[in-house]
Amino acid sequence: MRVKVMAAALTGLLAVSTLAGCGGGGDSGSGGGKDDGKLVLGFSQVGAESGWRTANTKSIQDAAAAAGYELKFSDAQGKQEKQIEAIRSFITQKVDVIAFSPVVTSGWDSVLKDAKDAGIPVILTDRAVDSQDKSLYKTFLGSDFVKEGKEAGDWLVKQNEGKTDPVNVVELQGTVGAAPAIDRQKGFAEAIKANPNIKIVKSQSGNFTRAEGKTVMEGILQSTPDIDVLYAHNDDMGLGAIEAIEAAGKKPGKDIQIITVDAVKDGMQALADGKINFIVECSPLLGPQLMDLAKKVKAGETVDPRILTEETTFTQEQAKAALPDRKY
Amino acid sequence: MTIVKNRLFWPVAILVALLIVNLFTSNQFITLQDGHLFGALIDILRGSAPLILVALGMTLVISTGGIDLSVGSVMAISGAVACLLIKDLGDQNATGSVLLIMGVAIAVSAALGLWNGSLVAVVGIQPIIATLILMVAGRGLAQLVTDGQIINVQSSPYATVATGFFLTLPVAFLIAMAAVALILVLTRRTALGLLLESVGGSPSASRLAGIRAKRITVMVYVVSGAFAGLAGLIYSANIKSADSIAAGNLIELDAILAVVIGGTALIGGRFSIAGTVVGAILIQTLQVTVVSIGVPSKATLLFKAVVVVVLCLSQSATFREKVFGRFKLRSEVPA
Numbered sequence: 001m002r003v004k005v006m007a008a009a010l011t012g013l014l015a016v017s018t019l020a021g022c023g024g025g026g027d028s029g030s031g032g033g034k035d036d037g038k039l040v041l042g043f044s045q046v047g048a049e050s051g052w053r054t055a056n057t058k059s060i061q062d063a064a065a066a067a068g069y070e071l072k073f074s075d076a077q078g079k080q081e082k083q084i085e086a087i088r089s090f091i092t093q094k095v096d097v098i099a100f101s102p103v104v105t106s107g108w109d110s111v112l113k114d115a116k117d118a119g120i121p122v123i124l125t126d127r128a129v130d131s132q133d134k135s136l137y138k139t140f141l142g143s144d145f146v147k148e149g150k151e152a153g154d155w156l157v158k159q160n161e162g163k164t165d166p167v168n169v170v171e172l173q174g175t176v177g178a179a180p181a182i183d184r185q186k187g188f189a190e191a192i193k194a195n196p197n198i199k200i201v202k203s204q205s206g207n208f209t210r211a212e213g214k215t216v217m218e219g220i221l222q223s224t225p226d227i228d229v230l231y232a233h234n235d236d237m238g239l240g241a242i243e244a245i246e247a248a249g250k251k252p253g254k255d256i257q258i259i260t261v262d263a264v265k266d267g268m269q270a271l272a273d274g275k276i277n278f279i280v281e282c283s284p285l286l287g288p289q290l291m292d293l294a295k296k297v298k299a300g301e302t303v304d305p306r307i308l309t310e311e312t313t314f315t316q317e318q319a320k321a322a323l324p325d326r327k328y
Numbered sequence: 329m330t331i332v333k334n335r336l337f338w339p340v341a342i343l344v345a346l347l348i349v350n351l352f353t354s355n356q357f358i359t360l361q362d363g364h365l366f367g368a369l370i371d372i373l374r375g376s377a378p379l380i381l382v383a384l385g386m387t388l389v390i391s392t393g394g395i396d397l398s399v400g401s402v403m404a405i406s407g408a409v410a411c412l413l414i415k416d417l418g419d420q421n422a423t424g425s426v427l428l429i430m431g432v433a434i435a436v437s438a439a440l441g442l443w444n445g446s447l448v449a450v451v452g453i454q455p456i457i458a459t460l461i462l463m464v465a466g467r468g469l470a471q472l473v474t475d476g477q478i479i480n481v482q483s484s485p486y487a488t489v490a491t492g493f494f495l496t497l498p499v500a501f502l503i504a505m506a507a508v509a510l511i512l513v514l515t516r517r518t519a520l521g522l523l524l525e526s527v528g529g530s531p532s533a534s535r536l537a538g539i540r541a542k543r544i545t546v547m548v549y550v551v552s553g554a555f556a557g558l559a560g561l562i563y564s565a566n567i568k569s570a571d572s573i574a575a576g577n578l579i580e581l582d583a584i585l586a587v588v589i590g591g592t593a594l595i596g597g598r599f600s601i602a603g604t605v606v607g608a609i610l611i612q613t614l615q616v617t618v619v620s621i622g623v624p625s626k627a628t629l630l631f632k633a634v635v636v637v638v639l640c641l642s643q644s645a646t647f648r649e650k651v652f653g654r655f656k657l658r659s660e661v662p663a
Binding site for chain 1: 371569573619
């Protein structure tokens with residue numbers, strides 16, 4: 001085992017130094033003992049717990065195929081020990097780059113150190129780890145949830161520019177304690193802070209699901225007479241709330257303006273139909289960016305330790321245009 | 329004093345108290361709008377339909393000394409099957425086809441109940457383990473059927489099941505009440521109720537007395553499965569989509585709580601249908617009250633737990649004896 005790791009480490013170092021010598025020339029030679037020079041990427045996915053995740057997996061697989069890289073894909077099925085096992089096997093197989101979406105935030109130091117010793121660069125996607133030693137991975141590619149919340153708030157502030165009428169906002173939070181819920185709440189609150197007329201009058205958890213979004217909105221509609229804006233931490237809760245608003249005899253998108261985060265297909269449809277007013281994208285399609293980064297770190301280039309997923313926001317008109325090509 | 333000792337006194341008292349809170353917090357507690365009743369009370373009745381159905385099946389299963397943990401997964405499967413089939417319909421608004429599909433979904437759910445019942449009665453596996461298998465595997469099955477995606481439907485007959493009104497009352501609540509009436513007649517107007525309690529008391533003694541205990545056991549799981557399937561249809565019709573990850577998640581615990589609040593013994597041998605209905609509506613009212621009085625999300629579970637603990641303590645004769653007995657003693661001492 002010891003010998004194996006040493007051998008792996010040596011080969012890895014050799015690969016890196018050879019490539020560095022090539023001046024980042026990439027796939028020209030047979031560096032590191034690879035005969036076809038094709039970049040080999042080992043990727044360990046969390047699992048397949050949601051539609052978002054399925055789209056994430058597909059994006060990575062498609063992007064690898066398009067870039068002509070060899071992708072060794074492993075599904076951890078939500079278990080950290082499986083993921084650690086997968087990463088160890090990537091090290092043994094001497095892949096060029098390892099990328100993974102950590103199941104949990106802690107407990108990665110040992111296996112990441114093995115990868116570092118073997119000279120294999122690591123990229124984190126979508127979720128972060130809490131390692132103190134930042135040199136254990138090259139970069140973390142993923143969404144910034146605080147920024148998403150802020151963009152949602154900025155749009156609302158812009159809509160009400162120059163107005164002093166009170167704007168009553170209802171917030172549907174995600175699962176209590178989940179990072180996207182905490183950060184999207186924080187970002188939104190920061191964005192509207194400077195406008196005292198925009199006020200969050202009710203904030204309740206809808207657990208990121210449609211059914212709870214609907215039930216909670218029913219209750220809020222009953223207890224809060226004046227609601228101008230609904231801000232939901234994901235599309236699904238927003239879609240559930242739309243049902244509740246319609247049942248109460250109001251028009252979603254007109255009587256109550258709706259802002260959501262995610263931009264999944266169903267949400268985009270509702271946006272195009274005029275039932276949602278604004279969606280901040282949280283894109284799972286980080287495949288192409290990941291391939292680009294993999295190429296850079298393999299070539300030994302320094303990359304930014306925190307890279308944001310390319311994301312945008314959608315208004316109703318933009319949704320109509322984007323809807324036909326929406327993949328997830 | 330006798331009314332206080334009635335097992336249903338405290339649940340009903342707390343339910344009334346919560347409803348009074350809602351009377352003050354909601355701008356429309358109950359009104360007539362668009363030709364049907366509308367308001368917080370109607371939301372509560374409509375929203376409690378799935379839980380009433382699941383808890384009803386659970387009451388029968390528990391009365392025989394069993395338990396059914398798979399109800400949430402059966403709900404997910406039922407909704408997934410219905411939405412997938414409706415999505416493939418040429419005309420999603422064809423009432424006949426939609427009713428037929430709902431029949432298929434309930435039949436599938438009943439078949440899953442038959443599987444549970446057979447494992448318990450024929451193979452002899454402990455009910456908690458036998459139904460745990462389907463609880464875990466069933467949700468996986470539902471996700472497999474829907475490919476892990478949320479399946480949307482645009483069928484107005486289907487949506488009517490959850491959001492429609494008949495004679496100014498919500499259809500979902502009427503369905504639940506029809507199921508309750510059916511079970512009440514079957515168990516209290518025929519010998520079936522007695523047989524259930526007898527099997528729950530002692531299966532072997534019942535068998536020796538000439539009761540087909542195994543058949544009764546299988547039957548209650550089938551009924552529980554079918555009711556869970558119906559609940560799954562209402563759940564999915566409510567959001568016009570099948571969400572196989574969230575549908576019926578943890579509802580088995582709410583159902584067991586409703587059954588226990590209602591005074592059914594967990595060891596079997598005694599059950600109360602009316603009690604279960606009160607328990608289910610109480611749990612739903614609690615959920616609505618949390619939103620209407622604006623309990624912060626982080627404290628929601630704590631708030632619910634406190635209400636349930638108060639309720640359970642007030643239902644305990646020993647606890648009442650200790651607390652009220654002490655009060656009596658203190659007031660007597662100075663005198």
